[in-house]
Amino acid sequence: MATPHTHTHDHGSWNTHAADALARKGTRRSSARDAVVTAIAAQDCCASAQEIHARLRTDGSTVGIASVYRTLELLHGMGLVTRIDTGDGVARFEPTHPGGEHHHHLVCTSCGAVEAFHDDALEEAIHRIADRVDFRVDAHDVALRGACRACR
Amino acid sequence: MATPHTHTHDHGSWNTHAADALARKGTRRSSARDAVVTAIAAQDCCASAQEIHARLRTDGSTVGIASVYRTLELLHGMGLVTRIDTGDGVARFEPTHPGGEHHHHLVCTSCGAVEAFHDDALEEAIHRIADRVDFRVDAHDVALRGACRACR
DNA sequence: TTGTTTGCAAACCTTTTGCACGTTA
DNA sequence: TAACGTGCAAAAGGTTTGCAAACAA
Numbered sequence: 143m144a145t146p147h148t149h150t151h152d153h154g155s156w157n158t159h160a161a162d163a164l165a166r167k168g169t170r171r172s173s174a175r176d177a178v179v180t181a182i183a184a185q186d187c188c189a190s191a192q193e194i195h196a197r198l199r200t201d202g203s204t205v206g207i208a209s210v211y212r213t214l215e216l217l218h219g220m221g222l223v224t225r226i227d228t229g230d231g232v233a234r235f236e237p238t239h240p241g242g243e244h245h246h247h248l249v250c251t252s253c254g255a256v257e258a259f260h261d262d263a264l265e266e267a268i269h270r271i272a273d274r275v276d277f278r279v280d281a282h283d284v285a286l287r288g289a290c291r292a293c294r
Numbered sequence: 295m296a297t298p299h300t301h302t303h304d305h306g307s308w309n310t311h312a313a314d315a316l317a318r319k320g321t322r323r324s325s326a327r328d329a330v331v332t333a334i335a336a337q338d339c340c341a342s343a344q345e346i347h348a349r350l351r352t353d354g355s356t357v358g359i360a361s362v363y364r365t366l367e368l369l370h371g372m373g374l375v376t377r378i379d380t381g382d383g384v385a386r387f388e389p390t391h392p393g394g395e396h397h398h399h400l401v402c403t404s405c406g407a408v409e410a411f412h413d414d415a416l417e418e419a420i421h422r423i424a425d426r427v428d429f430r431v432d433a434h435d436v437a438l439r440g441a442c443r444a445c446r
Numbered sequence: 447t448t449g450t451t452t453g454c455a456a457a458c459c460t461t462t463t464g465c466a467c468g469t470t471a
Numbered sequence: 472t473a474a475c476g477t478g479c480a481a482a483a484g485g486t487t488t489g490c491a492a493a494c495a496a
Contacts, residue, residue, distance in 0.1 A: 170470050172476055192460075206478040211461060227379035231486075232460070248429045261423050267415040272438065275411060277400045280440040286424065288432040322450055322495050344485075358453040363486065383461075384485070 156237040157183035160222050167220065174205045178213040187258050188226045188234035188247070226283060228256055246283060250290035257290065308389040309335035312374050319372065326357045330365040339410050340378045340386035340399070378435060380408055398435060402442035409442065 160179050169175070181194050189197075195210045214235055217223040226234045228249045234256075238244070245258040264284065272279035312331050321327070333346050341349075347362045366387055369375040378386045380401045386408075390396070397410040416436065424431035 170475060172469075174477060190460090204478080207460095208462080208479080209477060212476085215462095225381065227381055229377065229379055231383070231385065233383065248427060248431070250429075251432070257429065259423065259427060261419065263419040264416070264423065267413065267419045268436075268438070271411065271413050271416065275400060275438075276443050277402075277409065277438070278441045278446050279400070279438045280403070282436065282438045284420070284434065284436045286420070286427075286429070286431045286434045289430045291428050294430050324451055324494075326452060342485090356453080359485095360454080360487080361452060364451085367487095 154183070156239060159240050160217065160237070163220055163222060169216075173203075174209040175213050175216075177203050177205055178210055179217070182217070182223065182235065182237055185236055187256055188224075188228070188236040190232045190234050192232070194235075224281075224283075226285075228254070228285065229287065230254065246285065248286045248288070248290070250293055251287050252289055252293040255290045255292075259286075306335070308391060311392050312369065312389070315372055315374060321368070325355075326361040327365050327368075329355050329357055330362055331369070334369070334375065334387065334389055337388055339408060340376075340380075340388040342384045342386050344384075346387075376433070376435075378437075380406070380437065381439065382406060398437065400438045400440070400442070402445055403439050404441055404445040407442050407444075411438075 157180065160183070164171075164175075164179075177198055178194065181198055182189075191207070191210050191214055194214075195205065195207045198205050198210070214223060218225055218235070222238055223235045224238045224244070226236065226247060228234060228247065229251075243260075245260045246264070248257040248259060250256075268282050268284075272282075309332065312335070316323075316327075316331075329350055330346065333350055334341075343359070343362050343366055346366075347357065347359045350357050350362070366375060370377055370387070374390055375387045376390045376396070378388065378399060380386060380399065381403070395412075397412045398416070400409040400411060402408075420434050420436075424434075
């Protein structure tokens with residue numbers, strides 16, 4: 143049930159999924175956007191805009207931070223990327239997988255580490271709530287905060 | 295089970311609870327801190343530092359925004375206040391009730407409205423995860439995002 | 447008196463925006 | 472060429488910090 147780390151995803155599959163969706167939407171291809179999409183595809187878990195930007199610059203790209211934010215906003219609006227708030231005031235993003243399978247996060251309040259977990263009973267409980275409430279629920283996210291093994 | 299809005303709390307009880315905890319900690323009493331504590335006690339749901347500050351100024355107080363942030367930080371560190379990220383990059387806070395009873399949030403991504411809900415099955419699922427995972431879980435929060443009745 | 451707390455203003459950081467210059471179709 | 476996308480620099484928030492004055496114990 144509760145399996146810490148459940149994401150052996152094929153990076154390439156999200157990458158082409160995203161590329162297809164962008165093509166279908168009619169956006170133009172550009173090196174900046176391609177670089178950001180590729181960087182996101184390579185993530186196992188969430189990363190901030192600044193982190194993505196830094197990694198790209200380190201790898202020799204000349205993308206501007208504004209393009210990272212703009213691409214993230216575009217992808218988020220298309221549902222291709224999930225936004226996560228770990229509580230430190232910085233938005234983090236990770237690829238949204240087409241199958242609907244997703245994970246939630248364990249956040250260490252001492253060192254800031256983020257781990258992923260998945261739990262079926264949790265998803266079930268959330269679906270029940272969504273059905274019952276006078277609100278159209280499109281998405282949900284869960285954060286468990288505490289201390290990771292190293293900080294405990 | 296899932297009851298939208300389940301918080302007919304007695305404001306006074308949290309207020310004295312917080313005052314006691316502060317006294318026990320040995321902090322000095324000051325009008326700024328008192329004003330912020332009273333303002334938080336009066337909230338039914340979460341409010342941002344700016345909102346709390348604005349309300350206090352409107353009511354004739356001269357508290358500075360820094361004191362609001364400092365008090366919030368103090369209370370949060372003592373576990374008297376819960377921090378909530380609704381996804382718009384602004385931290386919101388609400389009183390933490392001593393009994394452990396708490397609620398989670400429905401966030402409207404179109405108008406920003408926030409509603410509270412409580413669900414036992416959800417809490418149960420989260421407890422099971424906390425027991426199973428290699429992480430000491432101190433707190434958790436859940437956000438359901440979508441469209442409220444008015445925006446739907 | 448002594449250490450705490452305050453309000454203000456400046457500093458900080460993340461994110462957004464205006465704009466002139468490339469690039470894509 | 473015409474619309475779109477880019478990098479840069481400046482602006483715009485929200486939040487934090489330095490500091491001298493005010494205050495509680």
